[in-house]
Each structure stands twice: as C-alpha cells, then as structure tokens.
Amino acid sequence: MTEKQEKILEAALKLFAEKGYAAVSTNKVARAAGVSEGLIFRHFTNKEGLLEAIKQQGMEKAQSLLGSMVMREDPKDVLRGILAFPFNIDKEEYHYWRLMYALKWQAEKYDHSMSHPMRKIAADAFKALGYADPDAEAELILIIIDGLATAELLRRPQNMEAVRHTLFSKYEL
Amino acid sequence: MTEKQEKILEAALKLFAEKGYAAVSTNKVARAAGVSEGLIFRHFTNKEGLLEAIKQQGMEKAQSLLGSMVMREDPKDVLRGILAFPFNIDKEEYHYWRLMYALKWQAEKYDHSMSHPMRKIAADAFKALGYADPDAEAELILIIIDGLATAELLRRPQNMEAVRHTLFSKYEL
Amino acid sequence: MTEKQEKILEAALKLFAEKGYAAVSTNKVARAAGVSEGLIFRHFTNKEGLLEAIKQQGMEKAQSLLGSMVMREDPKDVLRGILAFPFNIDKEEYHYWRLMYALKWQAEKYDHSMSHPMRKIAADAFKALGYADPDAEAELILIIIDGLATAELLRRPQNMEAVRHTLFSKYEL
Amino acid sequence: MTEKQEKILEAALKLFAEKGYAAVSTNKVARAAGVSEGLIFRHFTNKEGLLEAIKQQGMEKAQSLLGSMVMREDPKDVLRGILAFPFNIDKEEYHYWRLMYALKWQAEKYDHSMSHPMRKIAADAFKALGYADPDAEAELILIIIDGLATAELLRRPQNMEAVRHTLFSKYEL
DNA sequence: GATGAATGAGCATTCATTCAT
DNA sequence: CATGAATGAATGCTCATTCAT
Numbered sequence: 240m241t242e243k244q245e246k247i248l249e250a251a252l253k254l255f256a257e258k259g260y261a262a263v264s265t266n267k268v269a270r271a272a273g274v275s276e277g278l279i280f281r282h283f284t285n286k287e288g289l290l291e292a293i294k295q296q297g298m299e300k301a302q303s304l305l306g307s308m309v310m311r312e313d314p315k316d317v318l319r320g321i322l323a324f325p326f327n328i329d330k331e332e333y334h335y336w337r338l339m340y341a342l343k344w345q346a347e348k349y350d351h352s353m354s355h356p357m358r359k360i361a362a363d364a365f366k367a368l369g370y371a372d373p374d375a376e377a378e379l380i381l382i383i384i385d386g387l388a389t390a391e392l393l394r395r396p397q398n399m400e401a402v403r404h405t406l407f408s409k410y411e412l
Numbered sequence: 413m414t415e416k417q418e419k420i421l422e423a424a425l426k427l428f429a430e431k432g433y434a435a436v437s438t439n440k441v442a443r444a445a446g447v448s449e450g451l452i453f454r455h456f457t458n459k460e461g462l463l464e465a466i467k468q469q470g471m472e473k474a475q476s477l478l479g480s481m482v483m484r485e486d487p488k489d490v491l492r493g494i495l496a497f498p499f500n501i502d503k504e505e506y507h508y509w510r511l512m513y514a515l516k517w518q519a520e521k522y523d524h525s526m527s528h529p530m531r532k533i534a535a536d537a538f539k540a541l542g543y544a545d546p547d548a549e550a551e552l553i554l555i556i557i558d559g560l561a562t563a564e565l566l567r568r569p570q571n572m573e574a575v576r577h578t579l580f581s582k583y584e585l
Numbered sequence: 586m587t588e589k590q591e592k593i594l595e596a597a598l599k600l601f602a603e604k605g606y607a608a609v610s611t612n613k614v615a616r617a618a619g620v621s622e623g624l625i626f627r628h629f630t631n632k633e634g635l636l637e638a639i640k641q642q643g644m645e646k647a648q649s650l651l652g653s654m655v656m657r658e659d660p661k662d663v664l665r666g667i668l669a670f671p672f673n674i675d676k677e678e679y680h681y682w683r684l685m686y687a688l689k690w691q692a693e694k695y696d697h698s699m700s701h702p703m704r705k706i707a708a709d710a711f712k713a714l715g716y717a718d719p720d721a722e723a724e725l726i727l728i729i730i731d732g733l734a735t736a737e738l739l740r741r742p743q744n745m746e747a748v749r750h751t752l753f754s755k756y757e758l
Numbered sequence: 759m760t761e762k763q764e765k766i767l768e769a770a771l772k773l774f775a776e777k778g779y780a781a782v783s784t785n786k787v788a789r790a791a792g793v794s795e796g797l798i799f800r801h802f803t804n805k806e807g808l809l810e811a812i813k814q815q816g817m818e819k820a821q822s823l824l825g826s827m828v829m830r831e832d833p834k835d836v837l838r839g840i841l842a843f844p845f846n847i848d849k850e851e852y853h854y855w856r857l858m859y860a861l862k863w864q865a866e867k868y869d870h871s872m873s874h875p876m877r878k879i880a881a882d883a884f885k886a887l888g889y890a891d892p893d894a895e896a897e898l899i900l901i902i903i904d905g906l907a908t909a910e911l912l913r914r915p916q917n918m919e920a921v922r923h924t925l926f927s928k929y930e931l
Numbered sequence: 932g933a934t935g936a937a938t939g940a941g942c943a944t945t946c947a948t949t950c951a952t
Numbered sequence: 953c954a955t956g957a958a959t960g961a962a963t964g965c966t967c968a969t970t971c972a973t
Contacts, residue, residue: 241953259518261434265947275955280948282953337517343566344514345432351567375574378563382575386559390551393516394524401548402555409582414936438964448938453965455936587932605864607780611968621934626969628932683863689912690860691778697913721920724909728921732905736897739862740870747894748901755928760957784943794959799944801957934973942966949959 325387498560671733844906
C-alpha cells in the first residue's frame, strides 16, 4: 500500500461518508487526495472497487472490535462490551461507521450478514443470564445499538451519558 | 394534480426509496412513470423539487400519525402509541419511510427537527409515570424507535412480534 | 390583430432586441406577454414566424421613414434627411432598430437588400451636388449612418450633438 | 496548448462568428473540431470559458494592431493607420473581428472599453492638425471605422477602394 | 380564441473510464 | 508508479412545438 493509495482511501472515505457514494465523483476524490484521476483506476480498477477497499479496511477494524467482546467470560461483561460500542465511536472511526450505516440504505451495496456473529454472542449472554426469550432480547439489543449508533453518527445528542445510564439500568449493568 | 403528476410522484418515491435519491436519474423516473422526462420539470421545476413534493406528501401522513398519539390521556397509552409506530408501517407508507430514513444520512437533504414534538410527548408521559430521568427516557425511546424502524424497513426480521413483546415488557406496557 | 397578438409582438420585440433572438425562449416571450405559450404558435406558426412578423411591422415604419426623404427637392435636404436618421431614433423605435442591426450579424436572418433604395437616393443627391464619385459617396454615407446608428443604439455617446455638427460641416449641410 | 485545444478554438471561432454564440451548440463545436464534447469542458470549463479564450486570443492581435498605430509621429500618418484598419482585415483575422462585432449586440458579452485608447490617439492627432473639435472628430472617426468594418465584415462591397479614396480625401490623407 | 398539459429532441455539463506518455 | 489528455455515455434541464379541451 503506497502513500498515494492511502491518501485516496482516506479522501474517498471522508467524502463518501459525508456526501454519499453516488454523489461523489472520482474527480472529486482525486482532487481531495491530491492525486491524478487515473491513479484511482490503476489501484482500484473501479469506483466500486474503491468502495470495496474502504469496506475491507473497515471490516478489519470491526472484527477486532468484535473480538474483544467475545473474550469476556461474565455475560454481563459481554453485554457491557456490546452496548459500549455506539458510545465509543472515536473520531478515527467516525467516517467509516457513517459510511457503513449510510450504505445500508442503498440496496445492493450492503452485506447484512455482518451483524450475525454479534447476535449469537448476545443471545448466549442473555441465555446465561436466564432471560425468558434470549433470541428476541438479542435481536432487540442489536436494534437498540443501531438506533444509538445512528443518533451518535447523525445528531450527536448532548445527553448521551444520561441515555447510557438509563439504558444500562434496564439491563442491570 | 393531474394523473401524470401522481404517476411521477409514485414512481419517484419508489425509486428514490429503493436506490437512493442521487442514484436515480430523472430519465429513469420518467420511464418508470411512463411519462416524458420534460414533464417532471414542468411540474416540479427540479429534481430536488420532485423530492420536496414527495417529502411534503409524506409529512402530512406523519402529522396525522403524530396527532393520533397526543390524543390519548393515559401516559401508558401514549407510550404504546409511540412504540407501535415501527411495528405498524403498512405497505402504502413503506416507501415513504424508507426514503425519509435514507435521506437522514445525506446531510443537507434532511430536517432533523421533525422528531422534536414526539420527544416532548414521550418525556411528558415518562414524567407522569414517575420515571427518574424522563428526558433521557424520551431520548432513549426515540432512539429505540429509530432502531426498530430501521430493522423493519431494511431487514424485516421474522421475530419482530417477540421483539415487540420483549420491549413492551420492559416498559410494563 | 387582436390585443393579445400585439402584446406578444411587443414583448418579443423587446426581448429579442435586448437578449438576442436565439437567447430568448418562446416561454419567456409568453410570460412577458402574459399569454399562454401555445398562443404564440397559433398566431405566428413558428418562433421564426414571430420574428418575421416583427420584421414586417418594422419594415413599414422604415418605409414611411424612407418615403419622407425622397419627397424633398433640394439634394442637400435629401442628405440632411438621410443623415438625420441615426440622430433621431426615438424610444418607440429603439427596440426595433436594435433588433434589426443585431440580426444583421446572424447570417440567414437578415435581408441585405433593404438599404438599396436609400443608396440610390443618396447617389442621386450627390450627383446633383456635383460630387466627383457619387456612388462611392453614397456607399460611404450609408456606412457612416450604420456606424452612427450602432453608436446610438449601443453606447449612446454624450457628445453626439458635437459629432453631428462635425459631420454636417463636412458635407456643408 | 495541445493540438486539440487549438482545433477547438479554431472551430468555435469560425462557428460563433458565422452563426452567433448562442446559436451554436457545444456539440456542433466538438464535431467541427473533430473532438469529443467533453474535451471542451476539460479545457475551457464552460461554453462561456471557450468564448473568453477566443476573445483573449484576439485581444492580443488587436493590441499589436493598436501598437503599430501609436508609433507614428506625423499625425496624418496616425490617422492613416487608424483608418486603414477596416480596409485591411485579412482572412486570418476575419472570423475574429466578425465575432467581436457581433458580440457587441449581446449586452453582457462585450467590453465597450476596448476602443478607449484608440479614441485618445485619434483626438491627439486631430488636435495636432488644428481641427476645431478634436474630441468630436475622434468620436466620428471611430464611428466611421465601425461602419466601415461592419460593411467589410458583412457585405464586402465591391467599391471599397473608391470609398476609401473618397474618405481619405475628406481628411486630406 | 385561448389554455396549459404533454412531448421528444437538443442543450450544457459531468461522469467513470482508458490510454499514451 | 503516475499523469493528464481524451472519450462517449449519461445527467439534469430547456426548448420549440403539438394538441385535447
């Protein structure tokens, strides 16, 4: 991965996240990256190839995030870890998650299977804690996480700490 | 509103919701509506004007939805009404809500103030029920609704009824 | 000629003169005339038909102008009459002459034969006054008139009265 | 300036001069230049940018023309130089001057200040020759030049040599 | 006579992509 | 590896014109 390749990925991620994949031209990406337009195609074949590379890069980040959750033994710790995600999206990852969430809405561009492993982990935790319907609880917790991440990525509400406290109380965490 | 005008709105709503506003050309809208491309501009001035007309149309639906929630007296009924929304998105409104949720991610195209009134209603209900931090509870419930609507609009999970039951239990509804 | 027909001609003349025939759409003409676009075509067949009608209307004005020149007996009076033209373009005729002069530059749209009769009249006057080369003098005077009209229509120089005096001196008028 | 850039400029100049700026589409320019339409915009940004580039190119020609007039010492030589212009528009410059004169009639597209320096030079010459009203004489001579150029560019009268002789006699040149 | 909905071709411009250098 | 000239299809939009009412 050359320096210019990274510049392109960085610029594309930022622009795609902010304006949307379809609304950003390769020309704009090239200019933002300080690179000739042709270079994008030499390195990534396609505009879509560029998107794919960005997704790949982020998938790795997501995987390591997921890894840290499974490691815990105490099921409450697992839930704490899972629920912590939307409250801890740091600046570096902000653009990436914004793009991933935005892409969800664009039909062909998104792979919905990504959240499957997390659902399994959550269900196991709820089962261990003796919840009545662990699968539904897992589904709900994933849904809540999506809601929280959406709020964090789009509106950045001021009282997120209070929300977090309220939510954690409901699960006695 | 002529017949062709409605055809255009209908086709545009469907396409914008499915593929995203930026990814759908006016040409495609015209063809889907069985109409000449020029007619779109005669009636809606702009591609953006077309979007605006769609939003307008949906805003009215949303307002009547909101209206029915405020009318209730029992705060639990209010919460039931609010939380019922994502479970009751019927076919007719499906495209509209998908578009609205998708547009959220496209910066300039979305007005975030839309959810303000609902937040107020929810906070009042939680206060009446003696919840410790009604504002945080209201924020959380809006976030959960966003998560639920997203799930319903994008993935249509099979166990939504179980999720609904699990969620309502948490609020003793 | 109905009232609306006249409104159309008036509006078209003004717009064509100010912005140029090609740069003005029939839509703009209709709106400026307070008339439906279709009406233009009912009355004038074509956008070009509209232009033709305007030219026709003006041709009549020009002819009556020319007529008044021929009537004089004294050749100096004839020259005075001819040369007076560019200094006496009144408001009502301003738009018409601006359009005619502008159209000259647009190839197919202009009939150059219009100035023929005036050339003849001028040549006769110069011959009567004993000028050495009456034909060349006539050609020159027509050219000067074009220059004067151009100045008057485009730049409206402040010292036109002085110019007029200077010019008339040269011909001892 | 690549070869294709020059082809575009050349073709655009010819077409704009013959049919008028507004009446010539970029598509026609591209086809006449044997070039893809997109290339016009890569090199000149705009259709207007293309016009601007043409004007720029011609302005330089005009400047060198003007330069040669100021150099003369004898005021009669100066006048001869100035008046010679419309009689010496050679083929290469023909299209350029036709375009410039045509643009005059299109309001926003023309900069009227271009003739200012020439007016000053002419006025100085007439003053040196003891003419009664040098400013009016200068204005008149510019007007005559405009008339002559118009005739030359639009009608190419056959007896221009005789006209030239007649005119020069009036100024004893 | 008059309207305005409707059309299809054309417009300036942008786009993703290719390729010689 | 990197550039930037070049392309052709597509885009949002405007145009002159038609036609049912």
